[in-house]
Amino acid sequence: MHLSTTIPLLALLPTLALSHGLITSPPSRPIGPALTANCGSAVYKKIASDNTSYVEALPDAASKDPSFNPSLCNLWLCKGLQFADNPAANVQTWTAGQEVPVKIWLRIPHEGIANVSVVDAKKNQVVGDMLKVWSKGYAPGRKEADVPIEQREFSVTVPEGLEERCVTAGDCVLQWWWFGTGAKQTYESCVDFKIVKPAVKERAFRA
Ligand SMILES: [Cu+2]
Numbered sequence: 001m002h003l004s005t006t007i008p009l010l011a012l013l014p015t016l017a018l019s020h021g022l023i024t025s026p027p028s029r030p031i032g033p034a035l036t037a038n039c040g041s042a043v044y045k046k047i048a049s050d051n052t053s054y055v056e057a058l059p060d061a062a063s064k065d066p067s068f069n070p071s072l073c074n075l076w077l078c079k080g081l082q083f084a085d086n087p088a089a090n091v092q093t094w095t096a097g098q099e100v101p102v103k104i105w106l107r108i109p110h111e112g113i114a115n116v117s118v119v120d121a122k123k124n125q126v127v128g129d130m131l132k133v134w135s136k137g138y139a140p141g142r143k144e145a146d147v148p149i150e151q152r153e154f155s156v157t158v159p160e161g162l163e164e165r166c167v168t169a170g171d172c173v174l175q176w177w178w179f180g181t182g183a184k185q186t187y188e189s190c191v192d193f194k195i196v197k198p199a200v201k202e203r204a205f206r207a
Contacts, residue, residue: 020052020110021139022189023176025103026092029078029190032085039073039080040065047079052107054185055079077124078190083170091169092193098158102176104189106139106147110180114138116156119175119190120165127165127172131156138178162195169194 022028031051036044042061046053058075062068073080094100102116116132119125132154139147156174166172173190180187 020054020108020185021104021106021178021187022052023102023191024105025101026191026193027086027090029081029083029086029090029173029192031081034082034084035073035080036067037072038069038082039075040068043068043073043075043080047081052105052187052189054180054183054187056185074124076186077119077121077188078173078175079188081190083121083173083192086192090192092174092191093196094158094193095196095198096158096160096162099155100158100174101153101155102174102191104152104176106144106152109139109141109144109147110178110183110185111140112138112179112181112183114151114176114178116174116176118159118162118166119173121171121173127162128159131159131174139180158195163197166193166195 031044031047035047040062042065043058046057046061055075058080062070062073062075062080073082092100113136114132114134115130117130118127120127134151138151141147144152162172169192172193172195174193175188175190178187179185
């Protein structure tokens with residue numbers, strides 16, 4: 001929803017449900033049956049109606065839903081979207097040092113702060129340094145074209161040292177996180193990946 005801070009009640013009106021943003025490339029986590037199972041059907045319905053909507057809309061819906069399981073559904077990591085719902089073909093295979101092009105769909109801007117980081121999904125902990133940080137001025141303007149292209153299309157470098165922690169898909173995510181400081185809305189979108197060691201180098205060491 002395009003929520004105005006001066007008229008917060010409008011946020012309750014479903015007719016105002018407008019999109020905000022998510023990662024479109026590489027493919028980000030979609031909705032699916034695991035989301036319903038772990039987060040409940042209320043959360044599922046909210047994300048299904050607008051897959052780019054903000055996190056703050058979800059905890060209230062979840063708290064009234066007996067099927068919401070907070071030990072399996074962290075709404076503040078990937079908006080609660082579940083690894084099990086991501087088709088295997090969407091899981092990226094990366095090596096340290098690789099440049100990964102990322103595209104963001106920013107349908108409605110809200111100026112604020114943003115970052116891209118690798119998150120340990122079990123511990124909900126950012127691993128190492130953030131790969132991108134916008135400490136101010138992210139997503140200004142009123143429409144997507146107002147947002148500087150380098151905030152919507154950029155590359156991140158896969159860090160060193162993830163070879164054990166992120167060797168299994170689902171253990172780590174690449175998360176794009178954005179908070180509109182005026183709107184007070186948080187957006188999260190996650191890419192699943194696994195780290196492999198570069199095969200060519202291994203052979204070279206053994207030779
Ligand atoms: Cu909004």
